[in-house]
Amino acid sequence: MGSQEVSTVDWQGKHVTVAGLGVSGIPAARALHERGALVTVVNDGDDERARAQAAELEALGITVRLGDGATLPPSTELIVTAPGWQPDKPLFLAAAEAGVPVWGDVELAWRLRGDNGKKAAPWLAVTGTNGKTTTVRMLASILEAAGLRTAAVGNIGVSLLDAVLGDTEYDVLAVELSSYQLHWAPSLRAHSAAVLNLAPDHLDWHGSMEAYAADKGRVYEGNTVACVYNVADPATEDLVREADVEEGCRAIGFTLGAPGPSQLGVVDGILVDRAFVANRQKQAQELAEVTDVNPPAPHNIANALAAAALARAFGVEPAAVRDGLRAFRPDAHRIEHVADIGEVAYVDDSKATNTHATEASLAAYDSIVWIAGGLAKGATFDELVTGAAKRLRGVVLMGADRALIHEALTRHAPEVPVVDLERTDTGAMSEAVARAAELARPGDTVLLAPACASMDMFTNYNKRGEAFADAVRARADESA
Template identity: 55%
Template sequence: MGDRIVTLDWIRTANRLSDWPSAQVVVAGLGVSGFAAADGLMSLGARIIVLDESTAHAEKAELLEKLDVTVRLGPGSTAELPPGTDLVVTSPGWRPSAPLLRQAAAADVPVWGETELAWRMMQPDRVIPWLGVTGTNGKTTTTQMVEAMLIADGRKAAAVGNIGRPIIEAILDDVDYDVFAVELSSFQLHWMNNVNLHSAVVLNVHPDHLEWYEGAPDAMQRYTAEKAKIYEGVTHSCVYNVDEPVTERLVEEAEVVEGARAIGFTLGTPAISMLGVVDDLLVDRAFVEQRRDSALELAKVSDVQPAAPHNVANALAAAALARSYGVHHSSVAKGLQRLQLGGHRIQRIAEADGVVWVDDSKATNPHAANSAMNAFESFVWIAGGQAKGTTFDQLIERHRSKLRAAVVIGVDRHLIAKTLARHAPDVPVRVLDTTDTGVMDEVVALAGQFARPGDTVLLSPGCASLDMFDSYSARGDAFAAAVQKYLG
């Protein structure tokens, strides 16, 4: 037992130079982050056991087994914590209530996420600063903007984390990076405890992923607390959204390194220590010496594409992070001008007979759908999927006058249909009960019948996609293909 206590003590403060060959580490899940975690642990020399209930990752398992990693796949493989486990590294979607993680907690075995492991792998002598982005919506776009600004400034930078590329994968690159733009989800933040970001932003906080808290009455408070963790230990700048007071409160309550600043961003005229908009210009009144009486032009609003209000806010948040790192003001505009964003976010895919067809499949919660709806005067709404414990009352109340009709699909289709009946009883609604991915042809045909010249057909589901599709991008691709087929 004495050896066990010694092992646990060093695991709690472990870094790249610790005695990893003496540690047995369990990796929970063999998805993208799980495979990266196993790869990182191999580089440290740890003894590794990978567990996953799914058999979908057989090729990854075979590769790891050739490298002397123990892999157990299939039902029941995660039911028991292997004897002698010193550390568990969990994939971000795993809930604390999972039997494996409950057993780890009961045995006082630390549980990290891939994010925590990545941070420890850089300590104490290879630290790459992190500029962190979280929020209910806009994370991926803002992270891409930060990366583009850094690269335009001549920095060796990479966008990593929830954006799709594990942080560990970049750490193991041969590239000597200057800085990372890190997108962090609430799941990743839950399992992160000892990370000190250079600068961080919470873009917004709205109901999402509440099902993760399994019916807890304080689910929203817990979700908000996860987001707040990004500010803990920040060394330079805590960036907040002036239009979302909750984000400023999270900054005020955070324990940061002495000297770290609170930096606001707003779509209005900025006060001191803020970035904002003046005469169609993005301006900086935070990172300039004469901020008491002047502001520095960073970019034009037209440099932001699309220049919808929510996206201008994303650009201001990204600029605040980049400027906190020392990026030259001219690099903000250059980065925005060169940026090529991924698809499925208010993406115009066709126009015919006066009707515009828009793919906003990335809108996986009501707040994201609201941003898209703000951009159009009248639309046929395609909605539905996994609601994740959220509600649609405020969304439908706000936009019911714009709704031409709605077509609803997915596992939570009746939740949305009932909400439409309560708040927009005059709006025609069609509910499709099939879960076949081929339903998108019927969805598009119905939407086309409802649409009139001047309308937009808007796929902005307000829900996750995994009940029917492999991803939100697969859902958007199916929509685009169905639109092309419908339009001939």
């Protein structure tokens, strides 16, 4: 199915099982029910919140089974799953045996676009281990600066179903896609797409690095104009080579160095384009200055180049790239400067929940007191510590798997002082900040970049970042 084609499905009387209540399951169940499908929702949980959600759906005539997400309902012709449900769940094994297809919420949104009579907007898609949300929001800012009706949607928190079925008619959508979502999106065909980077993550879900990379690579399938890859990460270019794309689709690289033909890069503090110009062998187009990127950390400049490449693939003029990047403001807890206290900067990068993100964060500063730790999710830290050792003034560790980081520090940075916090109560972050302040010297950066998930001590990375910021501000008030 070509990129601009709209799929039509006769939903009337079709038996569809929706796997999982929540941000994707409930809108999917409602949309399918409205189109005449016979919908059954299955959910593993059976708590108070699930029962309340079930009651709302049942009032519409939708069947809901709580506490049993494993059994395939009789007569099921299609499963629409929440993206987080693992492929080896009994429900999906039963579906495979019965020949029942499984779609994710992204696949459903792709199939339903244009279903309500609106123009089906093309998708500019972004995936990668890190930087997806920032890049998609930068892209949306650039598209808006070009006067296009757009939205940042997908894994970013705005439901794709809501975007494609809502009242607004978009010119183009900036779409963040996780590996989970891509796994369950077999017919997705983007206008253009980018894989920002690849590093081990979610391997417990995918089963192997190869399977994880293959799911990321699905974003390139059927692209019509550009497959954007990271020159510094050859695995992303390999995925472009393996993709089955529309004739004429081009491979476009982005690099922090001087770009070659068909690349975007940086020359003398200027973001330049040698891909979407008339004579890319000899000419380059200035797009923006590095100082237009907020913040201008190396990995964030890479994000900006990827966003610019997708925008240029869609025909956006250079001035809109500059204006969009200038207008962009990063989300909280992403290399967010909290305060300066006694010539020491305090930076919140709580969103750095894996080693790859933390590596980029650590590379942005010269002398660091690093606050790290949490749930490792199977990660190892030797390579991270080896690369960052010369930048570390000291380290404060907290959380369930802090010992894994401590062991890596002992092996590869034994001269770096380490504070190991055993406490896991709500005051632990305040102590972490206090101990980091003791280690810091004028000119240093105290950096919260945990390299781990937060759920051992906090509801999510946002709460962890807020705890850090609150502790820093309290300290700033005391020293004022």
